[in-house]
Structures are given as structure tokens and as C-alpha cells.
Amino acid sequence: MNIPTRSAIFLSLLFHRTVLSLQPPAPRAIVVGAGPVGIAASLVLASRHGYDVTLLESSPETSIQTKYDPTKAFLYNVNARGQTLTKMFPNLHDKLVKRSVESKGFADATITVVPADPNLPIPKSSKLEKSFEMRNNENNEAGNAMPKSEKAVGVGYWIPRHEMVGLMVECIDEHNEKGEGGKISFYTGKECTSVSPRDVGGVFVEVYQADLVVGADGMNSKVRECLSHPRSAVGGWSLDCPKPNYFKLKKWRSPASFLRIKVLQLPPQFEIPDAEGNPPLITNSENIYAIRSIYKGPRNYLSLGLLPMKNNTAVRATNIVTRPDHEVWKLKDGIAIQTWFEKAFPRMNFNGMISNEEWDRFARAEGTRFPHCQYSRGMAVWDENGDSGVALVGDAIHAFPPDIGQGVNAGLMDVVCLDRALSGLDTVTGKEAKSAKENDKPSLGKNLARYQKQHSPEIASLIRLARFGAPYQYRQPHRADRILRTLWTLNVAMRLILNKITFNLVPPTCIILSQRPELTFRQVMRKADLTTLFLKVVVFGLIGLRFRPRFGILSMLKP
Numbered sequence: 001m002n003i004p005t006r007s008a009i010f011l012s013l014l015f016h017r018t019v020l021s022l023q024p025p026a027p028r029a030i031v032v033g034a035g036p037v038g039i040a041a042s043l044v045l046a047s048r049h050g051y052d053v054t055l056l057e058s059s060p061e062t063s064i065q066t067k068y069d070p071t072k073a074f075l076y077n078v079n080a081r082g083q084t085l086t087k088m089f090p091n092l093h094d095k096l097v098k099r100s101v102e103s104k105g106f107a108d109a110t111i112t113v114v115p116a117d118p119n120l121p122i123p124k125s126s127k128l129e130k131s132f133e134m135r136n137n138e139n140n141e142a143g144n145a146m147p148k149s150e151k152a153v154g155v156g157y158w159i160p161r162h163e164m165v166g167l168m169v170e171c172i173d174e175h176n177e178k179g180e181g182g183k184i185s186f187y188t189g190k191e192c193t194s195v196s197p198r199d200v201g202g203v204f205v206e207v208y209q210a211d212l213v214v215g216a217d218g219m220n221s222k223v224r225e226c227l228s229h230p231r232s233a234v235g236g237w238s239l240d241c242p243k244p245n246y247f248k249l250k251k252w253r254s255p256a257s258f259l260r261i262k263v264l265q266l267p268p269q270f271e272i273p274d275a276e277g278n279p280p281l282i283t284n285s286e287n288i289y290a291i292r293s294i295y296k297g298p299r300n301y302l303s304l305g306l307l308p309m310k311n312n313t314a315v316r317a318t319n320i321v322t323r324p325d326h327e328v329w330k331l332k333d334g335i336a337i338q339t340w341f342e343k344a345f346p347r348m349n350f351n352g353m354i355s356n357e358e359w360d361r362f363a364r365a366e367g368t369r370f371p372h373c374q375y376s377r378g379m380a381v382w383d384e385n386g387d388s389g390v391a392l393v394g395d396a397i398h399a400f401p402p403d404i405g406q407g408v409n410a411g412l413m414d415v416v417c418l419d420r421a422l423s424g425l426d427t428v429t430g431k432e433a434k435s436a437k438e439n440d441k442p443s444l445g446k447n448l449a450r451y452q453k454q455h456s457p458e459i460a461s462l463i464r465l466a467r468f469g470a471p472y473q474y475r476q477p478h479r480a481d482r483i484l485r486t487l488w489t490l491n492v493a494m495r496l497i498l499n500k501i502t503f504n505l506v507p508p509t510c511i512i513l514s515q516r517p518e519l520t521f522r523q524v525m526r527k528a529d530l531t532t533l534f535l536k537v538v539v540f541g542l543i544g545l546r547f548r549p550r551f552g553i554l555s556m557l558k559p
Helices: 006-022 036-049 080-086 090-098 128-140 161-178 222-228 334-344 356-364 407-422 444-468 479-501 521-557
Strands: 028-032 052-057 075-078 101-103 110-114 156-160 184-188 195-197 203-205 208-210 212-215 250-252 260-266 288-292 303-306 316-322 373-375 380-382 389-392
Touching: 028 036, 028 208, 036 052, 036 161, 036 184, 036 212, 036 407, 052 208, 075 080, 075 161, 075 407, 080 090, 080 407, 090 156, 090 161, 156 161, 161 184, 195 222, 212 222, 222 389, 250 444, 260 356, 303 316, 334 356, 373 444, 380 444, 389 444, 407 444, 444 521, 479 521
Parallel strands: 028 052, 028 212, 052 184, 110 288, 212 389
Antiparallel strands: 075 156, 101 156, 195 203, 203 208, 250 373, 260 316, 288 303, 380 389
16 A cells, blocks of 8 residues: 655645635525424435535424424324425435334225223224214214225325424434535524525525525414515515515415314323223224214314324324314313313223323413415515525415325425426426526526426415315314315215216316325316316206296297
């Protein structure tokens, strides 16, 4: 082995420094918000576009996002749309598959429905299709939560939110260790209060300056709020950008909007007593359970649902989802809430299952509320030279109740579409944009303009899907809810029947179409609108036939 001399080493280092000094500095990006969508944006910008990324999170420390928190104890089902992003990073997708529970769709999933009456035996697990049909017949109540014949396409993965964030943070560390592409610097306890263009170029966020800012800071986005202020139109943004009023949220109320939700923590592998003579059912984390209560009234109906998760030794969180006037929200101490639950669920031995501390925590918890179906028409701005700009992704541009199961998946697809736009590709197809010219690299501003123009209609269609897709799956118990749920179910049934008898010529309902990942949300709603048009033609045609003879007689009586 030849060992270089000291002078040779010096010349080598000097040459290396000279080469580095001639290389242009890496572009800089700031991502605001370190949830799954913000981390995904950071990974894309650093690994695929060479940005040095500063990732800012308002929580005081990283563990807030990566450790279990009962106020955020919900699960994601990462479906084929969301996997478009995860499969861009093989290590990320492998972690997701290993730490989640595979879901093969609505038709193949099984559920154990536990009856309220402790004298009734617990039935064996059944297909979700069958259980929803059974639920429709309970107490002669009308209205399924989901259409009976829904067939989901592809495989999804159930994973708790904090575990999803944790495995994505691991991917940040692995990316930085590999040293390829840009570097990702993660800072906590940083809240965005201002975003503005700089005269010298770039975008200024607090004390940080970057070429590109990505707002992934949730439905109460500070980045979007800054862009919506009238002053944001002054001082550097291009005249072609969406105006500040475009960043004001457009809102619609769905039947699921403003439902209140909070979490009751159950121990792992807890037992559910069976009828006399039968051994108790020991729960497994990978199974789905629905535990019924004896109450059926509009202000006391409740059912405990448990979704699958991989870790069989972790706490099982059950979401309490009700109307705001439900009785549980009036009980503010642990003893009172425990007494209520013991009466509502006489089968369950809550006294030996849940601690007094957990009852107290649950009683005091205010929970949160499902939002409007809302979105921002503005999704990006850029400076006059096209050298810097701001883009929004995730809940910063769209939010809705979780009944269509597209929240995190739509957010990850936002990042995919932003990646395509920054690569000069069509955001919908991922193919070369029609306007792209050979050897003509578009500016950042043109790429952000493409993201704004092509992705905005997709988000508008997503919000329409959220409004009409499956708004009654929580079985809202008010009398008006029951009537409207019946009408919604009849509408779904009619569309399914038409789909069957026309051999798929008439498309089915939009919630079924949304399970097909090859369809964009615009295509889903266009197909659903086609069925609506067909139904209108049939209805008006029948009305015309009904009154046609009468009109004919009247015309003959005229002089």
C-alpha cells in the first residue's frame, strides 16, 4: 500500500477545498410541521431535489411526536395512494410493512361485534360486510354505515400515528448518515409566526431564510395564515400568484362535522366476559372489535370500536365519537364517568380493568372536534424572478372528518404531486409535462405554478368526496340523523343496483370508486356525477310519463 507523503496530503486537501469552493451552494428549504406529511416533504426535498432542509416543529421536543399520546391516539390506514409516497423510499416502506397490520380491504376484513346483553354469547368474528348487514337489522333501525358491497382495491396498513412518525424520523437519521443529497436538520419548539419574501432573494421564516418553504403545519396552518394576509401581496410575490383571499378557507359542513372525540385507554389483551358457561374472550391487538352499549337514545347511544395495531402489549385506545350534546361530555369526574360506563356496558368488568387515574383523565379530557370539510384554493406562491416560493401540503390545504379514510393518504399524495411539479412533471400522471421543452429546465416559480394549477382541482374534488362519501358511518343517533342516514343508504343502494343491472355502465357510489387508486379524486367525482345525471334523467322521465296523458287530454279540449 502506498502511503502519501505529508505534502501530497496537503495538496490533496487543498485541491478538495478548491473544488468545493467552486461548487454552488445547495438550495435551502424550510418545512414547517413535523407530522408524517412534513417529514415526507423533508425526505423528498433532501433526497430527490438536493435541498438542505430545516424541519421546524412547534412541539417542545421530538418525543411529543414519536411517543404515545392519548390526545393523538388515532390510527392511520396507509392505503395505495399513501403508498405512492412510501414506496419512493424502500427503507420507509419496509418499516411500514413490518410495524403495521395488513388490511386487504373492507370486504375481507373481520370484526367481532360484542352484544350489550351479557346473557348473549359473543359471536365469532365475521366479515365486515356481514356485520354491517346485521347492524342494519338491529332493533329494526335503517341505515348502514357503509355500503354492503364495497370492495376495496389493494392492501392498506394500519399503524398508530406516533409509530408512523417514529419510523419516518428514523428515515431522516438514515438519510443523513448516508450523506447523499441534502441534509435534514430537525428543530423542535419552533413555531412559525411570519413568512415573507426577501429583497435579496429567498423566503424569510422567522430567523430562517430559504429558497423554498413548505407549510405542513396542519389545519390551523400559520404559513397559510401569513399568505392570506393582505400585506403578503406586497413586496415581492409574482403577480401571477394566487391572491391572499385564495388562502382563505372555503368550508362546508358535513353530517360528521363537529362530532366530538376523545380516547379511553384500555389495557392490552383485556378480557371480554362471555355468556355463562363460556370462557372470556381475550382480545388480540390485530383484530377489530365493536362493543355495544345498552343505550340507544339520541344522547346516550355509544359503541366502543377498536382498530388493529401490531403491538399486542401496547395500550388499546378506543375513540369515543359522539354528538356534542351526549351525556358523557357532562360528566367531569372519574367516579361519575365510571358509573355511567358500567351501566352502559353491563358485560364489561371496567372496575378491574381501568384505573381510577385513567377514569379521572378521561373525564377531564375535552377531546377535539371533527372539522368542516374545508380547503384552500391557494396552494403556492413564488417571487417575481421565480427563484423562491412557498407551497402548502397536507391539512394546511385540506381538512375533513376522517370518515373517508383519506386524511394522511391525501397529505402524502400532496407531497408526491409537489415532487412531480418540482421535477417538471405533470402532477396528475407523473409524466413529462406537455409544456416542458427539451433542455429547458423550468424555474422553481414555474414548477410551483404547475403545482397550483394542476393540484387545486384535485383537492376541490377530494373535499366533495369528503362531504358525500360516508358521512354517517358513526351512526349519529339524533332522529334527524337517522332519517338522513336512511335516505343516504337508499341513494347508495340505488347506485349499486344500477351499477349491477347495467354491468358497470353506470358507476357505483363515490366512496366505492375512491378505493380504486388508479382513479384521481377528480375522476371519482366525475363518475359519481355521471350516475347522478342518470338518476335525474330517470326521475324526470318518469314524471314526464306520469303526466303525459293528462297533458294530452287537456290539449284535445282546447279550441
